[in-house]
Amino acid sequence: MAPTRVPAVEGWFTTGNDGAAPALLGSRCEGCGTFAFPAEASYCRNPDCTSTSFETVELSRRGRIWSYTDARYQPPPPYRAADPYVPFCLVAVELAAEKLVVMGQVVAGVTVDELTVGDEVELVVDTLYTEDGCDYLVWKWRPLGATAPGQEA
Amino acid sequence: MPDDKPDDKKVAVLGAGMHEWGKWGRPFVEYGLAAARDALADAGLGWRDMQFVSGADTIRNGYPGFVSGATFAQALGWTGARVSSVYAACASGAVAIANARAQILAGLCDVALVVGADTTPKGFFAPVGGDRKDDPDWLRFHLMGATNPTYFALYARRRMDRFGATEEDFAQVKVKNARHGLANPYARYRKEVTVDEVLSSPMVADPLRLLEICATSDGGAALVLSSMEFARRHAGGAAPLVTIDAVSTVTPTFPNTVIEMPNFSTDSAASTGGPEAGTAAGFRPSIATAAYAEAGIGPEDVSLAEVYDLSSALELDWYEDIGLCGEGEAEKLLRDGVTSLGGRVPVNPSGGLSCFGEAIPAQAIAQVCECVWQLRGAATGHQVEGATVAVTANQGLFGHGSSVLLSR
């Protein structure tokens, strides 16, 4: 029996069920076009805009690495690390259309030696941690050219 | 008036005091109290002379930490002094200074005490406890495991890829600061290190190693500030009078397109036709710029700088952000010895966070204490000869700039 798959946070991304590609869910201001992630529902960050109308939009699924690093030591709670701890990479990714930089973990199995500023990456949804038979999901970035993340067969 | 600058934006620093930085886990009030008493003694004034007390808050020590001004006032003994308590993350100390300065410049008080102190937990800074799914500082740990060093590492790696910075450059910053801090009685770490030792310390967040990431510390720092008129009436002794000439507490300007702790993303520049994401001059350079503008001087006038070296690599970013050199030129400044004691503009002559570790609400005040002693010529063993102008710079979470300009 496959574990239930649940987003680790509500409304921040689509999980790509039904064959659709997963995507981050941001907001786009209907007044000035400013994007935000996570989505803004009550105010626009543009100081010259007083709009209170926002549409939820899927952000670009591909971007370029602004910078990258890794986490060699186990982060403290509320991060739920696997036991034993396995280091992971983090990237900040530039999305060209939205003109913003968004962070995220890199899929398992990639090391910093395989990353370079400017490399193209693609959004995937992957398990963050498993608890009580539930897989809690989060968005991650996969370098294009790297092999697919470890998804359940 | 003989002075070359008008008094209307200056306040005098009559006293500076610190409690040594370390890791003892005692109540933060003890450290703040010790620093306050030292600052008062340095000023030759008593606690009863203080008309205003300005506290920099700590958020990891319960209610007393959230009302730090009153907590310190009570510990010193209630006198009816007016009070302010402020939290602005790493910039808390600068905002506490700004509040006291504003009271003085507005003529609402003549003399004020500024205090910040902290007691910190072991290891990485973790968010305040509880399930808080609306708090980005909680969520970045939960969803990404993004500790503070990983953000510093993003900047460091970008310097390597854009400007050719090397791991050895970053290690040299640590070596320099360790040497600077050797004779500083308030520093927690007073030990020389070699480049090899830095480069063989464990990698924490590539390319940053354990010896290149600032620790969390206990400590306390305090200042006695007054109007120039009060200083003229009360100042004595041989030490030159040091003044605070500008305090910058700026926030970012939209769109802030550099990723910053604890955020998941930057602002979007899509609507403004502004700079491309990630390439803007960004928030950090605006911090000291505002202080220079307020004081009517420029980076070329600076004799020394105390900057927030949360990581060795971040110190290099600050060289550019406070105008000591152009973008991409910081490594050359370091390699040429310009920022070492004996160089043209020593950076972190105190030893910096590298030798102190971070005691959040005390740190920006401690930067100012160091500048005061440097400008008085009293920084025994780590003195910048002939120092006349000093600048501090730091940046707090959630958009808090902090820069203080001092002169003698």
Ligand SMILES: [Zn+2]
């Ligand atoms: Zn808008």
